[in-house]
Amino acid sequence: MTHPVNLFFSAWGESDADARGTALSAVLAQDVYYADPNTPEPLHGADAVIGYIAMFSANMPGAGAAVAALDEHNDHVRATVDFLKDGTAMMRGQYFADLEAGKITRLVGFTGMGDNT
16 A cells, blocks of 8 residues: 555646545545645645645646655654656655544645755
8 A cells, every 4th residue: 555645745746636636635634734835824624735736736737746755653754755847856855744544634844855955
């Protein structure tokens, strides 16, 4: 079975809105908390996160995200994520997630790898 965090980020590149929404709904807790350096404030709830990713897809056709590395213990996850445009890496970041019953309940992202680059 593919990890929920991998499924979450792979959905960013799904061009079909219904398929993307279905994929995201399958891995996000209904009351998920999502904080990202590109959102003006944290997002609350699966619908808000799905809407944000839909906006990303609409504004960046051909873009997506892929997990480059993933570590997990006790339902806590650290993921290194590459954001891609037409297969070329644009940016790398780290995300920290909490899981419950196989769903993402909290996801906090940072640009870069903590070395200010």
